[in-house]
Amino acid sequence: MRASQYFLPTLKEAPQEAQIISHQLMLRAGLVAQASAGIYSWLPLGNLVLNNIARIIREEQNRIGAHEVLLPTIQSADLWRESGRFDAYGAEMLRIKDRHDRDMLYTPTAEELMTDLARRFVRSYKELPQIWYQIQWKFRDEIRPRFGVMRGREFYMKDAYSFDLDEASARASYHKMMVAYLRTFARLGLTAVPVRADTGPIGGDLSHEFHIVAKTGESLLYYDKELDRLMQDPSTVDVERLMSLYAMEETMHDASNCPVQAENLNQARGIEVGHIFYFGTKYTEALGATIMDASGKSIHPHMGSYGIGVSRLVGAIIEASHDERGIIWPESVAPFKVALVNLKVGDVACDTMCADLYAQLEKTGVSVLLDDTTQSVGAKLATMDLIGLPWQVRVGPKGLAQGLLEVKNRRSGETQELSAEAVIQMLTERLGA
């Protein structure tokens, strides 16, 4: 992409209302623009990040055998009356009337509609287990939307629903999902601590939240320090062991009854980026969803549901990965991998070198934002640091006279002078498709 033709409305100053760094940087870097309270438009750069996060989540859901579906955002109230949640959900649910005066709602979650699909289409234990997921917009009329996309009213969520014959197999699905979450968050460049949680309006008796540790987190967590050590390599984590370690939210933590010695207990603030539930037959009973078990008996399948806040993750990643100059994207989610900065647009040697590098990198699958604007060098470099692409390649007349380009790693700040060939080789090896 050529910056001169792109839509990248960056801001020098963060608007007053943005209180936390991720919100400030998302507005300044032109990722989102507020449409109304708690509702955001996603601009090109932000949309690329959102899609990259969704792709990684999707790959890890598919890996555990979950099937992707797409359910409507506007649903009839009838199913929600069957479960009792049309009334129970309270003011957070956005209720709508259609032209025939029928009650509709903008879905805050999808247990009812997923259970209805199972009720209509799954007949036998032989078809189980099933896990269905979608990546879809949700709406919750939060009383105090804040921190930008972190607590929005409209937000993007991955929500998955598992159906199993009995409690033991439902717990196996829960474990499988936990492994998928650990892999997902690791690929997003994050360490997410699973803590025992309240089940709230979803219901059930087993639930974990996944928290990114960050100073600006809304929740206060208490957890066994052993978790930090375990989570250093989440790919090898033993889920049973992980779940056996003490980790609680403030509301569930009781200092006088805590099994962990004070010196082994961490206290930290966290951002909840995922939440998983096992709630047995709560919805299958309420909606009368049954299947035939092996002995021919009709039973209610056991369910779990599993959420990830996709849009919230954009903010959470920035909270976990930024410096005083701006965002530092992990390579896996960066909107472009490389910022190619032409320091002297109009200089034939610089222009030719940039066009050449751009073509070669894109050919090997490395996405590039070419800064071919006529801003000052200082302004260009500040913008590139702000939007946080993992690598910067700077092409200027002085270096070119010696056949050299400057490559900067945004995270470490390290710079190297390399020939064009060496730049292409290094970046395609690291980032190429």
Ligand code: 5CA
């Ligand atoms: N049905 C279950 C699991 S699919 C459910 O809805 N769980 S939830 O209520 O915990 O939401 C799942 C995730 O969505 C949360 O962990 C959080 O990351 C994200 N989320 C929830 N509310 C908001 C909000 N107002 N703004 C942004 N993200 C949110």
